[in-house]
Every structure is written in C-alpha cells, then in structure tokens.
Amino acid sequence: MSGEGLSVAIVGCGLIGAKRARALRSEDRLLGCWDICASRADSFAQEHHVPPCTTFERLLELEPDVVLVAVSHDSLAELTLQALEAGAHVLVEKPAAMGSEQVERLIAAERDSARRVKVGFNHRFHPGLRRAAAEVHSGLHGELLHLRGRYGHGGRLGYEREWRAQPQRSGGGELVDQGMHLLDISHWIAGALPLHCALLRTHFWETPVEDNAALILGDGKARTGPWAMLHVSWTEWKNLFGLEIYCREAKIQVDGLVGSYGPQRLSIYRMRPELGPPDFEEILYPEQDDSWRAEWGHFARALEGGGNSVLLGNLSDAHYAWTQIERAYSDGPYAEMRNAILP
Numbered sequence: 107m108s109g110e111g112l113s114v115a116i117v118g119c120g121l122i123g124a125k126r127a128r129a130l131r132s133e134d135r136l137l138g139c140w141d142i143c144a145s146r147a148d149s150f151a152q153e154h155h156v157p158p159c160t161t162f163e164r165l166l167e168l169e170p171d172v173v174l175v176a177v178s179h180d181s182l183a184e185l186t187l188q189a190l191e192a193g194a195h196v197l198v199e200k201p202a203a204m205g206s207e208q209v210e211r212l213i214a215a216e217r218d219s220a221r222r223v224k225v226g227f228n229h230r231f232h233p234g235l236r237r238a239a240a241e242v243h244s245g246l247h248g249e250l251l252h253l254r255g256r257y258g259h260g261g262r263l264g265y266e267r268e269w270r271a272q273p274q275r276s277g278g279g280e281l282v283d284q285g286m287h288l289l290d291i292s293h294w295i296a297g298a299l300p301l302h303c304a305l306l307r308t309h310f311w312e313t314p315v316e317d318n319a320a321l322i323l324g325d326g327k328a329r330t331g332p333w334a335m336l337h338v339s340w341t342e343w344k345n346l347f348g349l350e351i352y353c354r355e356a357k358i359q360v361d362g363l364v365g366s367y368g369p370q371r372l373s374i375y376r377m378r379p380e381l382g383p384p385d386f387e388e389i390l391y392p393e394q395d396d397s398w399r400a401e402w403g404h405f406a407r408a409l410e411g412g413g414n415s416v417l418l419g420n421l422s423d424a425h426y427a428w429t430q431i432e433r434a435y436s437d438g439p440y441a442e443m444r445n446a447i448l449p
Contacts, residue, residue, distance in 0.1 A: 248354030258342025279315025
C-alpha cells in the first residue's frame with residue numbers, strides 16, 4: 107500500500123458493487139472490475155473509467171490492495187479465499203459465505219495470509235444505530251434488559267424467481283437476507299446471545315425458502331440476563347426498520363434506514379427516579395445513506411494504520427450469525443432445504 111490511498115478491485119458489478127465504488131475516498135484508486143455477466147462489467151467499467159477484466163484471475167493480476175466482493179452468496183467465500191491467496195485484503199458482503207464452516211475456513215485463511223477481511227455489515231454505520239449502540243455500551247442507562255428488532259420489505263413482481271429465493275445460491279431465505287443484519291446488530295449491542303427458539307414460515311412467495319422468520323435469543327434457563335426478539339419479513343408491504351432497546355433506566359429506539367424505509371430517527375426515553383413519563387430526546391438524521399462511505403472509511407483507516415484494530419463487522423461476527431441461522435434451520439420443514447446445500 108502506498109501513502110496515497112488504497113488501490114481497489116471490485117468483483118460483482120451490480121447494485122451493491124456500484125454502491126461500494128461510489129463509497130471510495132477521493133484518494134483511493136479503482137483499478138478494475140469483473141463480473142460473471144460481461145455486459146454488466148462493461149457498463150460498470152465505462153461508468154467508472156476502469157478496464158473490465160475477462161476473468162477474476164486477470165483482476166487479481168492488477169495487484170490491488172483490497173478486493174471488494176459483491177456477488178451472490180454461493181461465490182462469496184471462494185472469491186474471498188482467492189483474493190487472500192493473491193495477497194489482497196478483502197471487503198466481502200454479508201453473509202460472507204454459505205454457512206459457518208465456510209466462515210471458519212475464511213478465518214483460517216485470513217490468519218495465514220496476514221491480511222484483513224471486513225464483512226459488509228453496513229448497518230453498523232448508520233448514525234442512529236451507532237449512537238444507539240454507544241448509548242447502551244456507555245453504561246449510563248444501567249444494564250441492558252432486552253431488545254426488539256423488526257426489518258422487512260415486500261419484494262417485487264418475480265421475486266420468487268430471483269437468486270435470493272434459490273437456496274443453492276442464497277443459502278436460505280429472509281433469515282439470511284435481512285435476518286443476518288438484525289442478528290449482527292443484536293450481537294453488537296447485546297453480545298453472543300444463543301438461539302432460544304425460531305419460527306419460520308413461507309406465507310406468500312412460492313419458494314423453497316422462508317419469507318418470514320421470528321427468533322428469540324437468550325439463555326432460556328436463566329431468570330435474568332439480556333435477550334432479544336427479532337422478526338424479518340418479505341411480506342412487509344411497507345418497507346420497515348425498527349429497533350427498540352430497553353435498559354434499566356432508558357428505552358432507546360431507532361426507526362428507519364432512509365430511502366424507502368423512511369428517514370432515520372433516534373428516540374431516547376430516559377426514566378426518572380420516580381418513574382412516570384420519561385424525559386425525551388429525539389434526533390432526526392439527514393435523508394441520505396452514508397453508511398457505505400462510513401464503513402469503507404473505517405476499513406481503509408484500519409488497513410492504513412496497521413496493527414490489529416478491531417473491525418466493526420468481521421468474520422467472527424458473521425460466524426456468530428451463521429451459527430444462529432443454522433440452528434434455526436436445523437429442526438423443522440426447512441432442515442431438508444438447508445441440508446441439501448451443505449458441502
């Protein structure tokens with residue numbers, strides 16, 4: 107790496123790859139791109155004034171500092187391994203792999219390569235969620251009691267034919283899609299809560315994967331300690347994101363992710379010693395999604411600073427989320443679906 111920013115290569119030239127390209131800093135250099143769809147790579151290359159590569163190996167020959175991997179889930183781990191073997195750092199989109207065993211192989215490869223892998227958990231970099239996590243971790247509101255998260259969208263015509271509804275390419279349904287984000291947020295705020303129970307349903311979309319999932323996390327044998335209740339849905343006909351965090355002395359609430367999910371709003375309800383109506387603080391954030399740029403900046407600074415600074419959203423975080431997802435799939439009507447795609 108030079109002192110003039112990072113050199114970057116992008117594999118996967120769709121919507122997310124484009125978001126990642128736009129999030130690069132002015133001092134970073136985009137060297138090239140590759141996509142399994144040549145016409146998509148050509149369009150991306152023309153827009154960003156870089157050469158399209160005919161193979162992933164050709165892309166790696168450009169010797170980038172960082173490879174951004176934004177492809178369907180079935181190819182994430184393989185391409186990440188190749189990039190590490192070529193000597194590059196990697197930012198790989200969530201869920202990073204098709205299961206916990208693949209993530210474990212990535213963790214070993216990251217260690218052996220002396221390179222860093224960042225998993226694309228961009229939700230950690232929304233300002234309302236960052237402030238909410240900081241409020242909880244500050245200890246100013248007493249211990250964490252529980253949290254409740256909801257996340258969903260309504261799909262679109264033909265959604266049942268897209269790759270996210272094909273378990274061999276996605277690894278699962280809505281639990282992998284948006285559930286991975288809620289599990290990561292819960293892990294970030296509350297720690298590694300075990301899965302207590304799960305209920306999965308396919309209500310609307312004619313797919314072999316679930317379109318709704320409800321999870322309860324926490325130690326079912328304990329009388330105290332934090333717990334979480336999460337619901338993700340592909341039948342949320344009005345896109346929704348909501349997170350409520352309950353501490354002993356406050357409730358902290360985040361609504362919206364900007365765009366179709368509405369503006370992001372942070373509400374803090376601070377309890378008074380006598381209880382009753384709480385003191386109220388509300389923060390409205392700008393109607394723009396800067397999480398992609400903030401996440402890239404966090405990763406770039408970690409690489410340029412050297413050392414072992416903690417990454418917000420790493421392979422260990424992905425491994426925790428996949429472990430809970432696999433437990434949710436392990437018993438019930440989706441076990442056969444999940445077992446069919448395991449290596």
